[in-house]
Amino acid sequence: MGSYAKLAKRALETEMPIMVQIQELVRGAKNAVSLAQGVVYWQPPKMAMEKVKELVWDPSISKYGADEGLPELRDALVKKLNQENKLYKSSVMVTAGANQAFVNIVLTLCDAGDSVVMFAPYYFNSYMSFQMTGVTHILVGPCSSKTLHPDADWLEKTLKTKPTPKLVSVVNPGNPSGTYIPEPLLKRISDLCKAAGSWLVVDNTYEYFMYDGRKHCCVEGDHVVNLFSFSKAYGMMGWRVGYIAYPSEVEGFATQLLKVQDNIPICASIISQHLALYSLQTGPEWVTERVKDLVRNREIILEALSPLGEGAVKGGEGAIYLWARLPEKHLDDLEVVRWLAHRHGVVVIPGGACGCPGHLRISFGGLVEDDCKAAANRLRRGLEELVKDGMVQHHVLLID
Numbered sequence: 355m356g357s358y359a360k361l362a363k364r365a366l367e368t369e370m371p372i373m374v375q376i377q378e379l380v381r382g383a384k385n386a387v388s389l390a391q392g393v394v395y396w397q398p399p400k401m402a403m404e405k406v407k408e409l410v411w412d413p414s415i416s417k418y419g420a421d422e423g424l425p426e427l428r429d430a431l432v433k434k435l436n437q438e439n440k441l442y443k444s445s446v447m448v449t450a451g452a453n454q455a456f457v458n459i460v461l462t463l464c465d466a467g468d469s470v471v472m473f474a475p476y477y478f479n480s481y482m483s484f485q486m487t488g489v490t491h492i493l494v495g496p497c498s499s500k501t502l503h504p505d506a507d508w509l510e511k512t513l514k515t516k517p518t519p520k521l522v523s524v525v526n527p528g529n530p531s532g533t534y535i536p537e538p539l540l541k542r543i544s545d546l547c548k549a550a551g552s553w554l555v556v557d558n559t560y561e562y563f564m565y566d567g568r569k570h571c572c573v574e575g576d577h578v579v580n581l582f583s584f585s586k587a588y589g590m591m592g593w594r595v596g597y598i599a600y601p602s603e604v605e606g607f608a609t610q611l612l613k614v615q616d617n618i619p620i621c622a623s624i625i626s627q628h629l630a631l632y633s634l635q636t637g638p639e640w641v642t643e644r645v646k647d648l649v650r651n652r653e654i655i656l657e658a659l660s661p662l663g664e665g666a667v668k669g670g671e672g673a674i675y676l677w678a679r680l681p682e683k684h685l686d687d688l689e690v691v692r693w694l695a696h697r698h699g700v701v702v703i704p705g706g707a708c709g710c711p712g713h714l715r716i717s718f719g720g721l722v723e724d725d726c727k728a729a730a731n732r733l734r735r736g737l738e739e740l741v742k743d744g745m746v747q748h749h750v751l752l753i754d
Contacts, residue, residue, distance in 0.1 A: 368485040372478050372707035376691075383695040387729040389655070390701045392529060392674060393720040396589040396644050402632035409628055419621045421612055423448025423597070427631045435599055438638060439561070439572040441580065444599035447611055448627060450619045452559050452583035452596035457483050459579055459598065460521075461614045462607070463553050464489045468520040471512060473497050473504040474709035475677065477529045477557065481709070493519060494709055502533040502668050502677065506542050513550035522547050525557040527564065527672025530708045530715035534564065534672040537571045544573040552577065559583040559596075560673035562641045563719075565649060568671060576601045586674070586719070587641045588633040593626040648674065651718040651726045658730035659716070661737040674719030677705070681741055685712035693745045698736035700729055 376390045397403070409415055422428065428446045435441040449455040456479070464470065466488030472481060473495045484492050493512060496505045504524060513519060524543065527534040535543075540556075547554040554573070558580055561570045572580055580599040584590040600607055615621075633640075652670050659667045659678050669677040684690055687704035691714070695701045705713025721729060739746060 364486050364488055367490070368482050369478065369707070371482065372703060376701060376703065379692065379695050380701050383699065383701065386695050386699045386701050387725070387732065388701045388720065389716050389718070389729050389733065390703050391720060392586070392717050393591050394586050394589050394644070394674070395720055395722050398588050398590050398593070398629055399633050399636045399640055401636065402588075402629055405632045406625060406629045409625060415625050415628075417624070419624050419627070421615045421621050422446070422608075423622065424624070424627045424631065427627050427634075430631055430634050431597055431599075434634060439558075439580070439599075441572055441574050441599055443574060443602050444580065445602045445608060447598045447600070447608075447615060448622050448630075449596045449598060449615070450622045450626075451585060451594040452557060452581050453479050453483070454594075454618060455581045455583075455596045455598045456480055456523075456555070456557065457487070458611060458614045458618065459555055459581070459600075460484060460487050460489060462611045463579075464520050467491065469493055469517060471495060471509065471519045471522040471552075472709075473524065475502070475528075475530050475705060475713065475715075476523075476709050477525050478707045480523055480525075480557070497531070502528065502531040503535055503539055504543060506539060506546065509543060510546050513546055513552060518550050519552050521553040521555060523555045523557070525559070527560045527570070528669070528675070529557075529560065529673055530675050530703065530705070531677050532669025532671060532673045532675035533677075534568055534570075540571065540573055544575060544578060548575060548577045553579065555579045555581065557581045559586060562587050562638060563645050563648070563674060564672050565645075565652070565670065570672070574601075576604050584630045584633065588630070590626070590629065590633065593623070593629055595622055595626050595630040647723070648719055650723055651721070652676070654723070654726050654730045655716055655718045655733070658734040659737065661734060661741050663741075674717050676716045676718065678714045678716060680712050680714065684740055684745065687711055687713060690714070690740065690745065693740075694733070694736045697746065698732045698739075700732040700736060702733070 380386050431446045469491040471493045495508045583596040666679045687706050691704045703715035
């Protein structure tokens with residue numbers, strides 16, 4: 355029974371989660387600080403947390419709830435979708451985070467052997483979700499080298515191939531790119547999918563994380579599924595609440611989605627759903643006020659990346675990420691990440707995990723400004739040494 359051959363090929367052929375590797379790296383690197391994981395530094399609204407404390411002993415908290423989510427939360431989310439996202443023909447299912455929402459959608463819409471489309475740099479967990487569900491024909495399209503926007507011309511050609519790709523997936527604003535797909539381009543992508551008979555799945559996890567006057571937008575249609583999350587906006591990473599906005603008028607969609615939901619979480623955590631509802635009641639302004647504070651973090655990290663040279667850094671338009679190209683002499687991104695952790699005490703994500711070797715993803719959301727400055731100092735020193743002298747292999751940790 356100890357044979358490797360007895361394990362499922364789906365699991366064996368799925369990429370190892372990069373965040374698991376990074377967490378091991380953080381534990382193994384002395385006093386390392388993380389600019390790796392996509393988290394925010396704030397906690398949920400205090401008012402919402404106080405209300406949840408009062409519910410702990412309510413018997414309903416320990417029971418199963420409706421598979422699709424608490425009715426009052428779903429009602430509030432439909433209202434939010436109408437008012438903020440201009441989505442008027444979408445129904446809601448509450449999930450245990452946006453990652454589970456994506457898995458639900460893949461299991462509901464795709465069969466093993468279907469082809470699907472992503473754009474590099476892509477979100478690593480979405481790629482893994484396809485792999486582990488047997489959707490292994492993953493067509494990875496290019497993004498513009500200047501803007502990191504998905505190449506719609508490539509998509510138009512690809513959607514004309516046979517068999518037609520079943521599903522196209524984008525994240526807006528982007529993870530890991532930190533770039534924002536402008537409304538005209540998003541609508542073109544949607545129109546191309548509609549004409550081809552393909553589903554479009556848009557992950558809007560970072561809808562509130564927009565900078566420099568940009569405004570987030572969504573698209574809607576019988577071929578469009580929108581995903582959302584409470585994790586980043588309301589600092590609810592560990593509470594695990596996301597939701598799916600799916601087309602109400604597509605016959606059978608809700609029924610098939612419910613089958614998947616009932617066999618994974620049954621329902622999202624009841625107390626977490628109550629926290630989500632109370633957080634939602636504080637209004638989007640609660641989130642946007644905190645997002646404003648991240649602008650300074652973004653500038654701090656941008657300056658730390660300056661040793662890489664002009665044009666090497668993209669992103670920062672939305673979400674909480676910057677995307678950096680490594681020097682030509684040091685394109686082994688995983689090795690650079692390990693070196694930065696052990697030599698300079700700072701951890702980032704290797705771009706190879708996102709389909710783009712030779713790059714780094716840097717998160718500026720997880721630290722308050724002073725801690726961000728300290729991490730940025732380490733990152734800058736490391737990149738200066740990398741550019742000037744390479745990956746110096748002294749067993750000395752160069753940190754403050």
